[in-house]
């Protein structure tokens with residue numbers, strides 16, 4: 001695969017930044033609710049609050065949609081994120097609730113797109129947990145049982161039965177959900193928000209959140225906002241203030257790349273008739289999806305840990321990871337090994353210690369949520385909407401209750417340091433090599449041994 005002419009984007013490969021940037025906050029403002037962060041989580045919260053007649057201010061450091069909301073793979077998932085076997089082992093009682101939440105979240109986004117007529121190339125194809133080996137297929141079958149027992153809607157089949165590329169053994173189709181251009185979706189949501197009476201300030205980075213005289217005071221370089229309630233919707237950037245619960249989440253940078261346009265006849269020859277987005281069953285997944293411009297967007301495989309705040313919001317994607325993604329692509333799509341990667345981008349996501357989305361309150365006046373763990377395209381807007389309703393009604397929807405934290409206390413996430421992440425990556429490579437030749441298996445074992453020595 002050619003990687004010598006890649007454009008390294010510091011924003012997204014899906015859309016250009018908006019031209020109508022909103023002015024920065026200057027001076028003092030008062031409101032009922034101030035939302036910090038203008039991703040799909042914060043914008044949905046602000047939108048719902050405005051719909052419910054609340055006086056809302058939204059503060060966004062760059063522009064609404066600058067974060068992972070516009071950068072993701074656009075796979076609208078109808079199942080929870082994370083390792084479902086592990087989640088089932090550790091939080092079995094939560095599985096039916098998580099399953100309901102995931103499916104309702106995907107439906108919520110579909111309805112939002114239809115209601116506001118957002119042109120984001122959405123297609124309700126579903127998505128597939130795709131197996132790259134017989135070992136992964138066994139795992140897919142076990143996951144399908146867990147999901148079905150929890151009330152989820154999935155189908156297991158071979159690659160031919162599911163209409164996914166022949167380079168995969170088979171998989172599990174999540175019936176609900178699909179694929180979209182996430183940049184167009186997010187900027188579409190921004191357009192809807194800007195049409196409401198809520199006050200949106202972009203280019204306004206919040207530097208502090210404190211309580212004063214029965215209100216919450218949010219400070220920014222050129223102004224302050226006093227409000228009765230604050231919603232922290234900054235995703236991976238949540239750890240920047242003292243008020244944020246310790247160990248709420250870990251910031252992780254993940255990447256996507258996009259091929260050059262591919263001859264439609266060559267795409268047709270892959271047998272990818274369903275057009276479903278795919279996620280492999282590695283501990284750190286690979287994802288692959290088609291786009292309407294006859295390209296394939298694919299990514300992740302490696303997680304880069306953010307080690308200190310402030311996180312670099314305009315980080316340049318790593319060349320080494322582009323090379324690695326290219327090698328993986330050649331294995332999964334050997335007939336396209338001559339295709340070039342045209343662009344690369346990435347973004348910050350938040351991973352929680354339980355790998356579950358969560359939401360809660362700090363006192364009566366500060367709400368937070370991390371509806372992400374790599375599955376926030378569906379869950380972040382849904383959770384944001386439910387948080388808004390909770391602020392207005394004081395009642396928690398059953399799906400919000402599923403992820404609600406009684407106390408804002410979180411254990412330190414395990415295996416999320418750089419050595420831990422490298423070890424997980426090495427085990428994936430070892431498993432890949434077992435599925436190749438015996439010589440590869442020896443190489444894989446050497447990778448694990450070397451990684452453990454460095455860890």
Ligand SMILES: Cc1cc2nc3c(=O)[nH]c(=O)nc-3n(C[C@H](O)[C@H](O)[C@H](O)COP(=O)(O)OP(=O)(O)OC[C@H]3O[C@@H](n4cnc5c(N)ncnc54)[C@H](O)[C@@H]3O)c2cc1C
Pocket residue numbers: 036037038039040041042059060061062063064065066067068069070071072073074075076077204205206207233234235236237240254255256299345346347348349371372373374375376377378379380
């Ligand atoms: C490469 C990649 C691929 C992904 N693929 C998928 C996928 O296929 N499917 C899926 O479901 N999910 C996917 N995700 C995850 C998904 O994109 C996120 O879960 C979701 O977008 C989170 O939305 P958010 O609004 O919480 O966060 P964000 O979109 O990150 O928004 C947070 C906002 O807060 C702002 N902010 C930060 N600090 C401050 C501050 N101090 N003051 C004011 N504003 C601030 C930021 O500028 C940003 O705009 C992917 C993510 C990435 C990066």
